[in-house]
Amino acid sequence: MDIASNNKAIMLEVIDQLVQGHELATKLQQLLSQHGSGLGPAEDLVAKISGSFSDSISALDSIEHIPSSLFTAVEGSQNASCNNDGKLEDSVDSRKRLGPVKNKRGCYKRKKRADTWTVESTLLEDAFSWRKYGKKEILNAKFPRSYFRCTHKYTQGCKATKQVQKLELESKMFSITYIGNHTCNSDEVTPKCPSLTTSVNEEENNHHNGSSTESDLQLVWQEMLVFEEEHNHHHHEAIYGCGENSASINGLDTTDLWSWQQLSVQPQ
DNA sequence: GCCATTTGACCCCG
DNA sequence: CGGGGTCAAATGGC
Structure with a gap:
Protein backbone atom coordinates (compact mmCIF):
# COMPACT_ATOMS: atom_id res chain seq x y z
CA MET A 1 0.00 0.00 0.00
CA HIS A 65 -6.65 5.31 -14.46
CA ILE A 66 -5.70 1.70 -14.75
CA PRO A 67 -5.25 0.85 -11.11
CA SER A 68 -8.50 2.07 -9.78
CA SER A 69 -8.37 0.28 -6.51
CA LEU A 70 -6.11 2.42 -4.46
CA PHE A 71 -7.36 5.84 -5.11
CA THR A 72 -10.22 7.73 -6.45
CA ALA A 73 -9.84 9.37 -9.74
CA VAL A 74 -11.20 12.72 -8.71
CA GLU A 75 -12.74 13.88 -11.87
CA GLY A 76 -12.46 17.53 -11.18
CA SER A 77 -16.12 18.03 -10.84
CA GLN A 78 -16.41 20.69 -8.28
CA ASN A 79 -19.73 21.47 -9.67
CA ALA A 80 -21.19 18.06 -9.55
CA SER A 81 -23.71 19.09 -7.05
CA CYS A 82 -25.52 16.73 -4.80
CA ASN A 83 -25.83 14.06 -7.40
CA ASN A 84 -29.45 14.80 -7.84
CA ASP A 85 -29.84 17.51 -10.33
CA GLY A 86 -27.14 19.08 -12.29
CA LYS A 87 -28.05 22.66 -11.92
CA LEU A 88 -26.45 23.41 -15.18
CA GLU A 89 -29.60 23.05 -17.09
CA ASP A 90 -31.79 25.58 -15.42
CA SER A 91 -29.44 28.39 -14.98
CA VAL A 92 -32.14 30.95 -15.13
CA ASP A 93 -34.47 30.24 -12.32
CA SER A 94 -31.97 28.53 -10.14
CA ARG A 95 -31.10 31.86 -8.72
CA LYS A 96 -34.58 32.68 -7.73
CA ARG A 97 -34.82 30.37 -4.80
CA LEU A 98 -36.57 32.25 -2.10
CA GLY A 99 -37.45 31.07 1.31
CA PRO A 100 -35.27 29.14 3.68
CA VAL A 101 -31.84 28.33 2.58
CA LYS A 102 -32.22 24.67 2.37
CA ASN A 103 -31.27 24.08 -1.15
CA LYS A 104 -27.82 23.41 -2.36
CA ARG A 105 -26.00 26.06 -0.54
CA GLY A 106 -22.49 24.82 -0.22
CA CYS A 107 -23.53 21.52 -1.62
CA TYR A 108 -20.66 20.60 -3.81
CA LYS A 109 -17.91 18.14 -4.17
CA ARG A 110 -14.73 19.65 -3.03
CA LYS A 111 -12.08 18.82 -5.47
CA LYS A 112 -9.36 17.03 -3.75
CA ARG A 113 -6.56 17.44 -6.06
CA ALA A 114 -6.45 19.02 -9.41
CA ASP A 115 -3.83 20.69 -11.44
CA THR A 116 -2.78 23.28 -8.99
CA TRP A 117 0.20 25.52 -8.88
CA THR A 118 1.10 28.74 -7.24
CA VAL A 119 2.91 31.78 -8.43
CA GLU A 120 3.81 34.96 -6.71
CA SER A 121 3.40 38.13 -8.58
CA THR A 122 2.73 41.77 -8.09
CA LEU A 123 0.34 41.72 -10.94
CA LEU A 124 -2.88 39.88 -10.93
CA GLU A 125 -3.87 39.84 -14.51
CA ASP A 126 -3.36 37.00 -16.85
CA ALA A 127 -4.62 35.92 -20.18
CA PHE A 128 -7.87 34.60 -18.83
CA SER A 129 -11.10 36.06 -17.75
CA TRP A 130 -11.97 35.51 -14.12
CA ARG A 131 -14.99 36.12 -12.05
CA LYS A 132 -14.86 36.46 -8.33
CA TYR A 133 -17.14 34.18 -6.42
CA GLY A 134 -15.99 34.34 -2.85
CA LYS A 135 -13.75 35.71 -0.22
CA LYS A 136 -12.67 34.11 2.98
CA GLU A 137 -10.78 35.02 6.07
CA ILE A 138 -7.94 32.62 6.52
CA LEU A 139 -6.67 31.58 9.87
CA ASN A 140 -3.25 32.95 10.77
CA ALA A 141 -3.39 35.20 7.81
CA LYS A 142 -3.89 38.88 8.05
CA PHE A 143 -5.56 39.14 4.74
CA PRO A 144 -8.48 37.25 3.30
CA ARG A 145 -8.30 35.02 0.32
CA SER A 146 -10.25 35.73 -2.81
CA TYR A 147 -11.70 33.05 -5.00
CA PHE A 148 -12.10 33.32 -8.72
CA ARG A 149 -13.51 31.08 -11.35
CA CYS A 150 -13.41 31.24 -15.07
CA THR A 151 -16.02 33.56 -16.46
CA HIS A 152 -17.05 30.86 -18.87
CA LYS A 153 -17.55 28.19 -16.30
CA TYR A 154 -21.16 27.76 -17.15
CA THR A 155 -21.15 28.78 -20.75
CA GLN A 156 -18.28 26.58 -21.75
CA GLY A 157 -17.89 24.33 -18.79
CA CYS A 158 -14.47 25.64 -18.01
CA LYS A 159 -13.52 24.52 -14.56
CA ALA A 160 -10.45 26.58 -13.98
CA THR A 161 -10.32 28.53 -10.76
CA LYS A 162 -7.78 30.57 -8.97
CA GLN A 163 -7.19 31.91 -5.50
CA VAL A 164 -5.48 35.15 -4.71
CA GLN A 165 -3.96 36.28 -1.46
CA LYS A 166 -1.92 39.27 -0.67
CA LEU A 167 1.37 38.38 0.86
CA GLU A 168 1.87 39.65 4.32
CA LEU A 169 5.58 40.13 4.05
CA GLU A 170 5.60 41.91 0.79
CA SER A 171 2.48 43.87 0.55
CA LYS A 172 2.88 44.36 -3.14
CA MET A 173 3.03 40.72 -3.89
CA PHE A 174 0.18 38.33 -4.33
CA SER A 175 0.15 34.62 -4.09
CA ILE A 176 -1.93 33.32 -6.96
CA THR A 177 -2.94 29.71 -6.96
CA TYR A 178 -4.31 28.32 -10.18
CA ILE A 179 -6.50 25.27 -9.96
CA GLY A 180 -7.38 23.37 -13.06
CA ASN A 181 -6.88 24.08 -16.67
CA HIS A 182 -8.92 26.24 -18.89
CA THR A 183 -11.05 24.31 -21.29
CA CYS A 184 -12.77 27.33 -22.64
CA ASN A 185 -12.11 28.97 -25.93
CA SER A 186 -9.42 31.49 -25.35
CA ASP A 187 -10.53 33.75 -28.12
CA GLU A 188 -13.81 34.32 -26.48
CA VAL A 189 -12.27 34.45 -23.09
CA THR A 190 -10.11 37.37 -23.92
CA PRO A 191 -12.10 39.63 -26.07
CA LYS A 192 -10.05 42.31 -27.57
CA CYS A 193 -11.83 45.25 -26.18
CA PRO A 194 -15.03 44.31 -24.51
CA SER A 195 -16.81 46.68 -22.25
CA LEU A 196 -14.48 46.87 -19.34
CA THR A 197 -17.25 45.97 -17.05
CA THR A 198 -15.13 44.81 -14.21
CA SER A 199 -14.13 47.21 -11.58
CA VAL A 200 -10.62 48.29 -12.16
CA ASN A 201 -9.93 49.99 -8.94
CA GLU A 202 -6.69 51.77 -9.04
CA GLU A 203 -6.06 52.21 -5.42
CA GLU A 204 -2.52 51.26 -4.73
CA ASN A 205 -0.88 49.14 -7.24
CA ASN A 206 -1.38 50.90 -10.39
CA HIS A 207 1.93 51.68 -11.83
CA HIS A 208 1.56 50.18 -15.22
CA ASN A 209 -0.43 52.89 -16.79
CA GLY A 210 -1.61 52.31 -20.23
CA SER A 211 1.46 50.51 -21.21
CA SER A 212 1.17 48.09 -23.95
CA THR A 213 1.88 44.73 -25.31
CA GLU A 214 5.35 44.42 -23.96
CA SER A 215 4.28 44.65 -20.40
CA ASP A 216 1.92 41.79 -20.99
CA LEU A 217 4.67 39.54 -22.05
CA GLN A 218 6.72 40.72 -19.17
CA LEU A 219 4.02 39.70 -16.81
CA VAL A 220 4.01 36.21 -18.05
CA TRP A 221 7.73 36.00 -18.11
CA GLN A 222 7.82 37.36 -14.65
CA GLU A 223 5.44 34.75 -13.46
CA MET A 224 7.34 32.07 -15.21
CA LEU A 225 10.58 33.21 -13.71
CA VAL A 226 9.16 33.29 -10.25
CA PHE A 227 7.77 29.90 -10.88
CA GLU A 228 11.08 28.56 -12.03
CA GLU A 229 12.82 30.11 -9.13
CA GLU A 230 10.59 28.45 -6.64
CA HIS A 231 11.28 25.24 -8.34
CA ASN A 232 14.98 25.46 -8.30
CA HIS A 233 15.82 27.13 -5.07
CA HIS A 234 13.17 25.84 -2.80
CA HIS A 235 11.79 22.43 -3.02
CA HIS A 236 8.55 21.73 -4.72
CA GLU A 237 6.65 23.06 -1.82
CA ALA A 238 5.65 26.22 -3.47
CA ILE A 239 3.34 24.11 -5.50
CA TYR A 240 0.14 23.00 -3.97
CA GLY A 241 0.42 19.30 -4.23
CA CYS A 242 -1.90 17.64 -1.88
CA GLY A 243 -2.27 20.23 0.76
CA GLU A 244 1.29 20.20 1.99
CA ASN A 245 1.92 23.82 1.71
CA SER A 246 3.98 25.87 4.00
CA ALA A 247 2.44 28.70 5.83
CA SER A 248 3.43 32.26 5.35
CA ILE A 249 0.96 33.10 2.73
CA ASN A 250 -1.49 35.71 3.58
CA GLY A 251 -3.48 37.81 1.40
CA LEU A 252 -6.07 40.34 1.12
CA ASP A 253 -7.78 42.38 -1.33
CA THR A 254 -10.82 41.87 -3.28
CA THR A 255 -11.72 44.58 -5.56
CA ASP A 256 -8.48 45.75 -6.96
CA LEU A 257 -7.68 42.32 -8.13
CA TRP A 258 -9.22 43.14 -11.40
CA SER A 259 -6.66 44.70 -13.52
CA TRP A 260 -6.26 41.91 -15.98
CA GLN A 261 -8.20 43.85 -18.50
CA GLN A 262 -4.97 45.49 -19.31
CA LEU A 263 -4.26 42.56 -21.53
CA SER A 264 -6.89 43.61 -23.89
CA VAL A 265 -4.98 46.51 -25.19
CA GLN A 266 -5.68 46.78 -28.78
CA PRO A 267 -3.20 44.48 -30.40
CA GLN A 268 -2.81 45.50 -33.96
C1' DG B 1 -32.58 45.38 -16.79
C1' DC B 2 -28.42 42.80 -16.93
C1' DC B 3 -24.20 41.43 -15.08
C1' DA B 4 -20.44 41.39 -11.71
C1' DT B 5 -19.36 41.71 -6.88
C1' DT B 6 -20.40 41.25 -2.01
C1' DT B 7 -21.46 38.66 1.80
C1' DG B 8 -23.36 35.34 4.78
C1' DA B 9 -24.72 30.58 4.80
C1' DC B 10 -23.61 25.98 4.09
C1' DC B 11 -20.96 21.69 3.24
C1' DC B 12 -16.66 18.84 2.91
C1' DC B 13 -12.56 17.17 4.80
C1' DG B 14 -8.79 16.63 7.99
C1' DC C 1 -15.29 20.34 15.36
C1' DG C 2 -13.23 23.97 12.85
C1' DG C 3 -11.05 25.75 8.76
C1' DG C 4 -11.44 26.27 4.08
C1' DG C 5 -14.00 26.25 -0.37
C1' DT C 6 -18.32 27.11 -2.74
C1' DC C 7 -23.06 28.59 -3.38
C1' DA C 8 -26.50 31.91 -4.05
C1' DA C 9 -29.40 35.90 -2.55
C1' DA C 10 -28.73 40.71 -2.19
C1' DT C 11 -26.67 44.72 -3.78
C1' DG C 12 -24.54 48.01 -6.80
C1' DG C 13 -22.81 49.76 -11.20
C1' DC C 14 -23.24 50.46 -16.01
Whole structure:
Protein backbone atom coordinates (compact mmCIF):
# COMPACT_ATOMS: atom_id res chain seq x y z
CA MET A 1 0.00 0.00 0.00
CA ASP A 2 2.68 2.41 0.87
CA ILE A 3 4.61 1.79 -2.25
CA ALA A 4 1.56 2.14 -4.37
CA SER A 5 0.50 5.35 -2.75
CA ASN A 6 3.98 6.66 -2.97
CA ASN A 7 4.06 5.94 -6.65
CA LYS A 8 0.74 7.57 -6.94
CA ALA A 9 2.02 10.68 -5.25
CA ILE A 10 4.97 10.80 -7.56
CA MET A 11 2.71 10.31 -10.51
CA LEU A 12 0.48 13.10 -9.42
CA GLU A 13 3.37 15.41 -8.97
CA VAL A 14 4.72 14.59 -12.38
CA ILE A 15 1.35 15.25 -13.87
CA ASP A 16 1.14 18.47 -11.98
CA GLN A 17 4.41 19.58 -13.40
CA LEU A 18 3.30 18.70 -16.87
CA VAL A 19 0.05 20.48 -16.42
CA GLN A 20 1.84 23.54 -15.26
CA GLY A 21 4.00 23.47 -18.29
CA HIS A 22 1.03 23.01 -20.49
CA GLU A 23 -0.81 25.86 -18.89
CA LEU A 24 2.09 28.21 -19.18
CA ALA A 25 2.62 27.22 -22.76
CA THR A 26 -1.01 27.94 -23.41
CA LYS A 27 -0.72 31.35 -21.86
CA LEU A 28 2.29 32.12 -23.91
CA GLN A 29 0.52 30.89 -26.97
CA GLN A 30 -2.30 33.27 -26.37
CA LEU A 31 -0.05 36.17 -25.80
CA LEU A 32 1.82 35.46 -28.94
CA SER A 33 -1.34 35.23 -30.89
CA GLN A 34 -2.52 38.50 -29.43
CA HIS A 35 0.59 40.39 -30.15
CA GLY A 36 1.00 38.51 -33.13
CA SER A 37 2.54 39.72 -36.29
CA GLY A 38 5.84 38.18 -37.15
CA LEU A 39 5.79 35.68 -34.36
CA GLY A 40 4.79 32.77 -36.46
CA PRO A 41 7.75 30.54 -35.68
CA ALA A 42 7.43 31.27 -32.00
CA GLU A 43 3.76 30.42 -32.05
CA ASP A 44 4.47 27.25 -33.85
CA LEU A 45 7.08 26.34 -31.32
CA VAL A 46 4.84 27.04 -28.41
CA ALA A 47 2.11 25.00 -30.02
CA LYS A 48 4.45 22.09 -30.27
CA ILE A 49 5.50 22.49 -26.69
CA SER A 50 1.92 22.58 -25.63
CA GLY A 51 1.21 19.50 -27.67
CA SER A 52 4.06 17.65 -26.06
CA PHE A 53 2.75 18.49 -22.66
CA SER A 54 -0.70 17.38 -23.63
CA ASP A 55 0.53 14.08 -24.96
CA SER A 56 2.56 13.44 -21.87
CA ILE A 57 -0.31 14.30 -19.61
CA SER A 58 -2.76 12.11 -21.42
CA ALA A 59 -0.29 9.27 -21.54
CA LEU A 60 0.27 9.44 -17.82
CA ASP A 61 -3.37 9.94 -17.24
CA SER A 62 -4.21 6.76 -19.04
CA ILE A 63 -1.78 4.92 -16.83
CA GLU A 64 -3.20 6.56 -13.81
CA HIS A 65 -6.65 5.31 -14.46
CA ILE A 66 -5.70 1.70 -14.75
CA PRO A 67 -5.25 0.85 -11.11
CA SER A 68 -8.50 2.07 -9.78
CA SER A 69 -8.37 0.28 -6.51
CA LEU A 70 -6.11 2.42 -4.46
CA PHE A 71 -7.36 5.84 -5.11
CA THR A 72 -10.22 7.73 -6.45
CA ALA A 73 -9.84 9.37 -9.74
CA VAL A 74 -11.20 12.72 -8.71
CA GLU A 75 -12.74 13.88 -11.87
CA GLY A 76 -12.46 17.53 -11.18
CA SER A 77 -16.12 18.03 -10.84
CA GLN A 78 -16.41 20.69 -8.28
CA ASN A 79 -19.73 21.47 -9.67
CA ALA A 80 -21.19 18.06 -9.55
CA SER A 81 -23.71 19.09 -7.05
CA CYS A 82 -25.52 16.73 -4.80
CA ASN A 83 -25.83 14.06 -7.40
CA ASN A 84 -29.45 14.80 -7.84
CA ASP A 85 -29.84 17.51 -10.33
CA GLY A 86 -27.14 19.08 -12.29
CA LYS A 87 -28.05 22.66 -11.92
CA LEU A 88 -26.45 23.41 -15.18
CA GLU A 89 -29.60 23.05 -17.09
CA ASP A 90 -31.79 25.58 -15.42
CA SER A 91 -29.44 28.39 -14.98
CA VAL A 92 -32.14 30.95 -15.13
CA ASP A 93 -34.47 30.24 -12.32
CA SER A 94 -31.97 28.53 -10.14
CA ARG A 95 -31.10 31.86 -8.72
CA LYS A 96 -34.58 32.68 -7.73
CA ARG A 97 -34.82 30.37 -4.80
CA LEU A 98 -36.57 32.25 -2.10
CA GLY A 99 -37.45 31.07 1.31
CA PRO A 100 -35.27 29.14 3.68
CA VAL A 101 -31.84 28.33 2.58
CA LYS A 102 -32.22 24.67 2.37
CA ASN A 103 -31.27 24.08 -1.15
CA LYS A 104 -27.82 23.41 -2.36
CA ARG A 105 -26.00 26.06 -0.54
CA GLY A 106 -22.49 24.82 -0.22
CA CYS A 107 -23.53 21.52 -1.62
CA TYR A 108 -20.66 20.60 -3.81
CA LYS A 109 -17.91 18.14 -4.17
CA ARG A 110 -14.73 19.65 -3.03
CA LYS A 111 -12.08 18.82 -5.47
CA LYS A 112 -9.36 17.03 -3.75
CA ARG A 113 -6.56 17.44 -6.06
CA ALA A 114 -6.45 19.02 -9.41
CA ASP A 115 -3.83 20.69 -11.44
CA THR A 116 -2.78 23.28 -8.99
CA TRP A 117 0.20 25.52 -8.88
CA THR A 118 1.10 28.74 -7.24
CA VAL A 119 2.91 31.78 -8.43
CA GLU A 120 3.81 34.96 -6.71
CA SER A 121 3.40 38.13 -8.58
CA THR A 122 2.73 41.77 -8.09
CA LEU A 123 0.34 41.72 -10.94
CA LEU A 124 -2.88 39.88 -10.93
CA GLU A 125 -3.87 39.84 -14.51
CA ASP A 126 -3.36 37.00 -16.85
CA ALA A 127 -4.62 35.92 -20.18
CA PHE A 128 -7.87 34.60 -18.83
CA SER A 129 -11.10 36.06 -17.75
CA TRP A 130 -11.97 35.51 -14.12
CA ARG A 131 -14.99 36.12 -12.05
CA LYS A 132 -14.86 36.46 -8.33
CA TYR A 133 -17.14 34.18 -6.42
CA GLY A 134 -15.99 34.34 -2.85
CA LYS A 135 -13.75 35.71 -0.22
CA LYS A 136 -12.67 34.11 2.98
CA GLU A 137 -10.78 35.02 6.07
CA ILE A 138 -7.94 32.62 6.52
CA LEU A 139 -6.67 31.58 9.87
CA ASN A 140 -3.25 32.95 10.77
CA ALA A 141 -3.39 35.20 7.81
CA LYS A 142 -3.89 38.88 8.05
CA PHE A 143 -5.56 39.14 4.74
CA PRO A 144 -8.48 37.25 3.30
CA ARG A 145 -8.30 35.02 0.32
CA SER A 146 -10.25 35.73 -2.81
CA TYR A 147 -11.70 33.05 -5.00
CA PHE A 148 -12.10 33.32 -8.72
CA ARG A 149 -13.51 31.08 -11.35
CA CYS A 150 -13.41 31.24 -15.07
CA THR A 151 -16.02 33.56 -16.46
CA HIS A 152 -17.05 30.86 -18.87
CA LYS A 153 -17.55 28.19 -16.30
CA TYR A 154 -21.16 27.76 -17.15
CA THR A 155 -21.15 28.78 -20.75
CA GLN A 156 -18.28 26.58 -21.75
CA GLY A 157 -17.89 24.33 -18.79
CA CYS A 158 -14.47 25.64 -18.01
CA LYS A 159 -13.52 24.52 -14.56
CA ALA A 160 -10.45 26.58 -13.98
CA THR A 161 -10.32 28.53 -10.76
CA LYS A 162 -7.78 30.57 -8.97
CA GLN A 163 -7.19 31.91 -5.50
CA VAL A 164 -5.48 35.15 -4.71
CA GLN A 165 -3.96 36.28 -1.46
CA LYS A 166 -1.92 39.27 -0.67
CA LEU A 167 1.37 38.38 0.86
CA GLU A 168 1.87 39.65 4.32
CA LEU A 169 5.58 40.13 4.05
CA GLU A 170 5.60 41.91 0.79
CA SER A 171 2.48 43.87 0.55
CA LYS A 172 2.88 44.36 -3.14
CA MET A 173 3.03 40.72 -3.89
CA PHE A 174 0.18 38.33 -4.33
CA SER A 175 0.15 34.62 -4.09
CA ILE A 176 -1.93 33.32 -6.96
CA THR A 177 -2.94 29.71 -6.96
CA TYR A 178 -4.31 28.32 -10.18
CA ILE A 179 -6.50 25.27 -9.96
CA GLY A 180 -7.38 23.37 -13.06
CA ASN A 181 -6.88 24.08 -16.67
CA HIS A 182 -8.92 26.24 -18.89
CA THR A 183 -11.05 24.31 -21.29
CA CYS A 184 -12.77 27.33 -22.64
CA ASN A 185 -12.11 28.97 -25.93
CA SER A 186 -9.42 31.49 -25.35
CA ASP A 187 -10.53 33.75 -28.12
CA GLU A 188 -13.81 34.32 -26.48
CA VAL A 189 -12.27 34.45 -23.09
CA THR A 190 -10.11 37.37 -23.92
CA PRO A 191 -12.10 39.63 -26.07
CA LYS A 192 -10.05 42.31 -27.57
CA CYS A 193 -11.83 45.25 -26.18
CA PRO A 194 -15.03 44.31 -24.51
CA SER A 195 -16.81 46.68 -22.25
CA LEU A 196 -14.48 46.87 -19.34
CA THR A 197 -17.25 45.97 -17.05
CA THR A 198 -15.13 44.81 -14.21
CA SER A 199 -14.13 47.21 -11.58
CA VAL A 200 -10.62 48.29 -12.16
CA ASN A 201 -9.93 49.99 -8.94
CA GLU A 202 -6.69 51.77 -9.04
CA GLU A 203 -6.06 52.21 -5.42
CA GLU A 204 -2.52 51.26 -4.73
CA ASN A 205 -0.88 49.14 -7.24
CA ASN A 206 -1.38 50.90 -10.39
CA HIS A 207 1.93 51.68 -11.83
CA HIS A 208 1.56 50.18 -15.22
CA ASN A 209 -0.43 52.89 -16.79
CA GLY A 210 -1.61 52.31 -20.23
CA SER A 211 1.46 50.51 -21.21
CA SER A 212 1.17 48.09 -23.95
CA THR A 213 1.88 44.73 -25.31
CA GLU A 214 5.35 44.42 -23.96
CA SER A 215 4.28 44.65 -20.40
CA ASP A 216 1.92 41.79 -20.99
CA LEU A 217 4.67 39.54 -22.05
CA GLN A 218 6.72 40.72 -19.17
CA LEU A 219 4.02 39.70 -16.81
CA VAL A 220 4.01 36.21 -18.05
CA TRP A 221 7.73 36.00 -18.11
CA GLN A 222 7.82 37.36 -14.65
CA GLU A 223 5.44 34.75 -13.46
CA MET A 224 7.34 32.07 -15.21
CA LEU A 225 10.58 33.21 -13.71
CA VAL A 226 9.16 33.29 -10.25
CA PHE A 227 7.77 29.90 -10.88
CA GLU A 228 11.08 28.56 -12.03
CA GLU A 229 12.82 30.11 -9.13
CA GLU A 230 10.59 28.45 -6.64
CA HIS A 231 11.28 25.24 -8.34
CA ASN A 232 14.98 25.46 -8.30
CA HIS A 233 15.82 27.13 -5.07
CA HIS A 234 13.17 25.84 -2.80
CA HIS A 235 11.79 22.43 -3.02
CA HIS A 236 8.55 21.73 -4.72
CA GLU A 237 6.65 23.06 -1.82
CA ALA A 238 5.65 26.22 -3.47
CA ILE A 239 3.34 24.11 -5.50
CA TYR A 240 0.14 23.00 -3.97
CA GLY A 241 0.42 19.30 -4.23
CA CYS A 242 -1.90 17.64 -1.88
CA GLY A 243 -2.27 20.23 0.76
CA GLU A 244 1.29 20.20 1.99
CA ASN A 245 1.92 23.82 1.71
CA SER A 246 3.98 25.87 4.00
CA ALA A 247 2.44 28.70 5.83
CA SER A 248 3.43 32.26 5.35
CA ILE A 249 0.96 33.10 2.73
CA ASN A 250 -1.49 35.71 3.58
CA GLY A 251 -3.48 37.81 1.40
CA LEU A 252 -6.07 40.34 1.12
CA ASP A 253 -7.78 42.38 -1.33
CA THR A 254 -10.82 41.87 -3.28
CA THR A 255 -11.72 44.58 -5.56
CA ASP A 256 -8.48 45.75 -6.96
CA LEU A 257 -7.68 42.32 -8.13
CA TRP A 258 -9.22 43.14 -11.40
CA SER A 259 -6.66 44.70 -13.52
CA TRP A 260 -6.26 41.91 -15.98
CA GLN A 261 -8.20 43.85 -18.50
CA GLN A 262 -4.97 45.49 -19.31
CA LEU A 263 -4.26 42.56 -21.53
CA SER A 264 -6.89 43.61 -23.89
CA VAL A 265 -4.98 46.51 -25.19
CA GLN A 266 -5.68 46.78 -28.78
CA PRO A 267 -3.20 44.48 -30.40
CA GLN A 268 -2.81 45.50 -33.96
C1' DG B 1 -32.58 45.38 -16.79
C1' DC B 2 -28.42 42.80 -16.93
C1' DC B 3 -24.20 41.43 -15.08
C1' DA B 4 -20.44 41.39 -11.71
C1' DT B 5 -19.36 41.71 -6.88
C1' DT B 6 -20.40 41.25 -2.01
C1' DT B 7 -21.46 38.66 1.80
C1' DG B 8 -23.36 35.34 4.78
C1' DA B 9 -24.72 30.58 4.80
C1' DC B 10 -23.61 25.98 4.09
C1' DC B 11 -20.96 21.69 3.24
C1' DC B 12 -16.66 18.84 2.91
C1' DC B 13 -12.56 17.17 4.80
C1' DG B 14 -8.79 16.63 7.99
C1' DC C 1 -15.29 20.34 15.36
C1' DG C 2 -13.23 23.97 12.85
C1' DG C 3 -11.05 25.75 8.76
C1' DG C 4 -11.44 26.27 4.08
C1' DG C 5 -14.00 26.25 -0.37
C1' DT C 6 -18.32 27.11 -2.74
C1' DC C 7 -23.06 28.59 -3.38
C1' DA C 8 -26.50 31.91 -4.05
C1' DA C 9 -29.40 35.90 -2.55
C1' DA C 10 -28.73 40.71 -2.19
C1' DT C 11 -26.67 44.72 -3.78
C1' DG C 12 -24.54 48.01 -6.80
C1' DG C 13 -22.81 49.76 -11.20
C1' DC C 14 -23.24 50.46 -16.01
